[in-house]
Amino acid sequence: MFRNTIVAIASCAGMASVTLAGGTHVLADANSTATFDTNTGQVDWLVDGVNQLFAQEFYFRRANDTQELGVNANNLNLDGIFTTDTNPFSDNNVDALSQLYSDGNGLQIETIFTLRGGTAGSANADLAEQIIIRNNSNASMSLSFFQFVDFDLGGDFSDDSGDIINGNTARQFDNDFSVSETVVTPSPTAFQMGNAVAMSDLLNDGNIDNLDGTASGIGDVGWAFQWDFTLAAGEAFIITKDKSIVPAPASMLLLGAAGLTASRRRRS
Ligand SMILES: [Ca+2]
Numbered sequence: 073m074f075r076n077t078i079v080a081i082a083s084c085a086g087m088a089s090v091t092l093a094g095g096t097h098v099l100a101d102a103n104s105t106a107t108f109d110t111n112t113g114q115v116d117w118l119v120d121g122v123n124q125l126f127a128q129e130f131y132f133r134r135a136n137d138t139q140e141l142g143v144n145a146n147n148l149n150l151d152g153i154f155t156t157d158t159n160p161f162s163d164n165n166v167d168a169l170s171q172l173y174s175d176g177n178g179l180q181i182e183t184i185f186t187l188r189g190g191t192a193g194s195a196n197a198d199l200a201e202q203i204i205i206r207n208n209s210n211a212s213m214s215l216s217f218f219q220f221v222d223f224d225l226g227g228d229f230s231d232d233s234g235d236i237i238n239g240n241t242a243r244q245f246d247n248d249f250s251v252s253e254t255v256v257t258p259s260p261t262a263f264q265m266g267n268a269v270a271m272s273d274l275l276n277d278g279n280i281d282n283l284d285g286t287a288s289g290i291g292d293v294g295w296a297f298q299w300d301f302t303l304a305a306g307e308a309f310i311i312t313k314d315k316s317i318v319p320a321p322a323s324m325l326l327l328g329a330a331g332l333t334a335s336r337r338r339r340s
């Protein structure tokens with residue numbers, strides 16, 4: 073009954089801070105913009121006018137769930153959403169987004185994104201992310217939490233390739249761009265890189281899935297991280313990570329998947 077009910081979670085004295093309803097929200101900073109949809113997740117990330125990202129979505133699985141569920145307003149209550157301008161002396165654009173979801177049973181998931189663009193034409197941008205998962209119930213709670221991301225660098229996927237190193241850093245390249253994501257803390261329980269559509273299907277089908285440790289991919293690359301943990305009553309689990317887009321290093325051009333032909337089934 074409370075699904076999609078919007079409650080303003082804060083009123084901030086900052087001059088550019090606002091409370092907003094669910095739907096689509098756009099962050100902007102310097103040469104970059106990023107769009108987030110409360111019904112799915114992040115739906116684009118433009119750098120110098122080129123969209124680099126097809127999707128970023130979070131999923132969760134509680135002890136009694138029989139499949140993974142998306143962290144969005146279709147599966148959880150959206151309790152609040154908040155945007156703010158964290159560098160108001162640089163511009164007047166909102167560049168940070170906080171969203172608060174809960175399951176009505178003690179699980180609360182807060183996601184915070186902060187966008188920093190680079191100078192025009194630099195092909196540089198950065199997205200800092202923090203996810204706070206709280207157990208507000210009176211009993212311990214076992215959870216699996218997933219991050220799924222599907223970059224299509226340079227606006228296309230056929231020339232992309234990537235790998236995961238050290239269990240906590242994902243890298244993806246094409247002829248023009250490179251993106252890396254480092255999980256600052258805590259290290260994931262599992263990871264997987266592979267065909268983005270197949271990986272999205274893993275997280276959206278009706279079965280329980282765990283990531284298989286595949287550490288590289290080519291073509292329509294996507295990747296995911298998984299964290300398994302148990303929260304005591306009142307405890308929180310905090311994931312901090314950062315994504316950075318830069319121009320492709322020349323040494324990585326050889327990884328380009330020349331000659332790949334692919335037709336892609338886009339998700340609705
Ligand atoms: Ca700003």
Ligand SMILES: [Ca+2]
Pocket residue numbers: 224225226227228229230231232246247
């Ligand atoms: Ca590409």
Ligand SMILES: [Ca+2]
Pocket residue numbers: 139140273274275276277278279280281
């Ligand atoms: Ca599944």
Ligand SMILES: [Ca+2]
Pocket residue numbers: 126222223224225229232268291292293294
């Ligand atoms: Ca991709």
